[in-house]
Amino acid sequence: MVGAGRAVKERVVLITGAGQRLGAATAARLMDEGIHVLVHVRSSVDAAKQLIEDATQRNGEVRGTIVQGDLTVDAEVDALIASVKAHPLVKANGLFGLVHNASFYSQAAFEEVTLETFRSLNRLHMEAPFVLTQSLLTDVEQGGGSVVAIVDTSWGRAWEGLAHYTASKAGLRQLMLNLAGELAGRVRVNCLAPGAIMAAEWEAEHFASVLEKVPLGRSGAADDIASGVHFLLTNGTITGNVLHVDGGWTLNE
Ligand SMILES: NC(=O)c1ccc[n+]([C@@H]2O[C@H](COP(=O)([O-])OP(=O)(O)OC[C@H]3O[C@@H](n4cnc5c(N)ncnc54)[C@H](OP(=O)(O)O)[C@@H]3O)[C@@H](O)[C@H]2O)c1
DSSP: OGGGGGGGGGOOOTTTTTTSHHHHHHHHHHEEEOEEEEEESOHHHHHHHHHHHHEEEEEOOOOOOEEETTTTTTHHHHHHHHHHSSSHHHHOOOEEEEEEEEEEEEEOOOOOOOOOHHHHHHIIIHHHHHHHHHHHHHHHHTTTOOEEEOOTTTTSSOOOOOHHHHHHHHHHHHHHHHHHHHHHOOOOEEEEEEOOOOOGGGHHHHHHHHTTTSSTTSSHHHHHHHHHHHHHHHHHTSSSEEEESSSSGGOOO
């Protein structure tokens, strides 16, 4: 079945790291569009419960299921994959979408970044998306679905204290673009690159100076990311694309 052709009520999408912030906004948007969302969390169980409850109130039916696991721990990734495959809606309809959103963002001088931190980011941003995509590929094919990875606009440039983060995100981007070619005709694969959308707690003060470089002169909204993901999931012709949702930031770099 062609991706965008599956009936909305049969669509199931797994979003990693969806308990709060941009992932939660994306989950809410997809649930409101009639899609059943497997809301993956590591620790944000209560927030995810509230997210699903709020969507249930809005829509009059339950459209979310919480799935859990630390994506840097192999056994937990395996357990997550098993729980996704065992979900009755996935068994019946496959997966319409697999959204690699989970992330960890921290700034540190290069000399202070430990190998443990570097490996952890590679596991979260590259290994987990690799294993999840490989293991769930038949389910995505069954669902006439596609894969979307949330990368960022750091590609190809130097950012103070962020080499460990930008390198692993660049790896994710390349993994996805390579797969878009390799899997063409089976599943579509795309990336969405947010610009300055929602500041991390540690960069709140710095965020204002970042916005001065953004042509639109303001941050984006969480729903701009959510609608971008929905667009990539439902447009049946786009593959191998990196959709920048960044207020034109990349124009000025
Ligand atoms: N915020 C922005 O303006 C911005 C800019 C550029 C790119 N992005 C990208 O957009 C995406 C969403 O951004 P965000 O700021 O909303 O993300 P975020 O808050 O930094 O992280 C999203 C979720 O990732 C999960 N996570 C972290 N470590 C994990 C682990 N070891 N195993 C499993 N899950 C883990 C956390 O889940 P729990 O809470 O359940 O622990 C967290 O809620 C990310 O991929 C980010 O890189 C964001």
